[in-house]
Amino acid sequence: MKILVTGSSGQVGTNLCLALQQRGDRVVGVDKRPNTWTDDIPAIQQNLASDGMPSPAALAAVAPDFGRPDLVVHLAANAKVHELVIDPRRAHENATITFNVLEFCRAHQIPIIFSSSREVYGRPQPPTVSEDTTDVFHILSPYAAYKMADEMLIYSYAHCYGLKYLVFRLSNVYGRFDGDLERMTRVIHIFIDRLSRGEPITIFDRHKVIDFTYIDDCIAAILLGIDKLMAGDVVNQTINLSSGSPASLGHLAMTIAGYLGVEPEIIDKPIQPGEISFYIADLTKARTLLGFEPQVPFEEGIKRTINWVQRWNELQYQRGQK
Numbered sequence: 001m002k003i004l005v006t007g008s009s010g011q012v013g014t015n016l017c018l019a020l021q022q023r024g025d026r027v028v029g030v031d032k033r034p035n036t037w038t039d040d041i042p043a044i045q046q047n048l049a050s051d052g053m054p055s056p057a058a059l060a061a062v063a064p065d066f067g068r069p070d071l072v073v074h075l076a077a078n079a080k081v082h083e084l085v086i087d088p089r090r091a092h093e094n095a096t097i098t099f100n101v102l103e104f105c106r107a108h109q110i111p112i113i114f115s116s117s118r119e120v121y122g123r124p125q126p127p128t129v130s131e132d133t134t135d136v137f138h139i140l141s142p143y144a145a146y147k148m149a150d151e152m153l154i155y156s157y158a159h160c161y162g163l164k165y166l167v168f169r170l171s172n173v174y175g176r177f178d179g180d181l182e183r184m185t186r187v188i189h190i191f192i193d194r195l196s197r198g199e200p201i202t203i204f205d206r207h208k209v210i211d212f213t214y215i216d217d218c219i220a221a222i223l224l225g226i227d228k229l230m231a232g233d234v235v236n237q238t239i240n241l242s243s244g245s246p247a248s249l250g251h252l253a254m255t256i257a258g259y260l261g262v263e264p265e266i267i268d269k270p271i272q273p274g275e276i277s278f279y280i281a282d283l284t285k286a287r288t289l290l291g292f293e294p295q296v297p298f299e300e301g302i303k304r305t306i307n308w309v310q311r312w313n314e315l316q317y318q319r320g321q322k
């Protein structure tokens, strides 16, 4: 298959592109910045908000016989909830990106897979959250509002233009090719970084419960989605995706500290504006439609992530970049 991946320099994009290549698919990425993790992904550097999708000539320049993609996996976004509370124009930009990607898909009749977010649930309620409980009246942040808008635009394109899609609602993906903290501060990698240095960590609501998703589970579900969508077996569905192994932020801090063998110094702060305080995904749809079964529970994922961070830092040190 020939797959165009937007946001290919990001965490999910990098892992997905490499996984697709590994199983024999052809991939071209598009991202506004270079990939800092690997040189193995052929990609076009382009701002999808201001410049739209790449032309056939731009595609041909990085992959001469690629031609028309069979599928677009659309991951590009400004993806940090709190940063978009501070600067909502970046949330607005996400909708422009999605509009441009959708117009490309409409013009070339290409199906799309879109990465939405559990943030669209507004105020999710225990015990678990199923896809049909989306609550637009309690959307808590500009990021969530525009993810919802992106989804609704996709649904309208399906209705008006016959677009075929799958929407995945992701939840705190973590693991490899993440933790570029100068660009994007994500809780697991901040905790690993600070605790490794013996520095205090700040927890914005230690009781906040998150359904963390180890990167391999995330990629496995997207690969299943790609195959089901392209075979016509599962079309026009919105599906929760997580590792099904939730934890509170307090437990996260103690787990990382335990693996690192340190006593954490914790500064407690209230939850930040725009963030949700509870989410556990109902994975029934992912299981029944895709045959997805998460493989990496929280503790195992954290252990693998710490190992990966330590190996990556060591490699950078040897290369003289740290």
Ligand SMILES: NC(=O)c1ccc[n+]([C@@H]2O[C@H](COP(=O)([O-])OP(=O)(O)OC[C@H]3O[C@@H](n4cnc5c(N)ncnc54)[C@H](O)[C@@H]3O)[C@@H](O)[C@H]2O)c1
Pocket (backbone or CB within 6 Å): 006, 007, 008, 009, 010, 011, 012, 013, 030, 031, 032, 033, 046, 047, 048, 049, 050, 074, 075, 076, 077, 078, 079, 097, 115, 116, 117, 118, 169, 170, 171, 172, 173, 174, 184
């Ligand atoms: N990782 C998570 O925990 C999580 C959770 C819910 C939803 N999502 C969604 O999944 C997608 C991928 O997330 P990620 O963790 O890989 O994020 P990421 O920030 O690591 O990657 C997103 C990529 O999009 C690129 N991008 C942003 N604006 C662009 C533009 N105008 N033109 C071209 N490229 C642009 C960025 O440079 C970045 O490389 C995002 O849409 C995000 O909102 C992620």
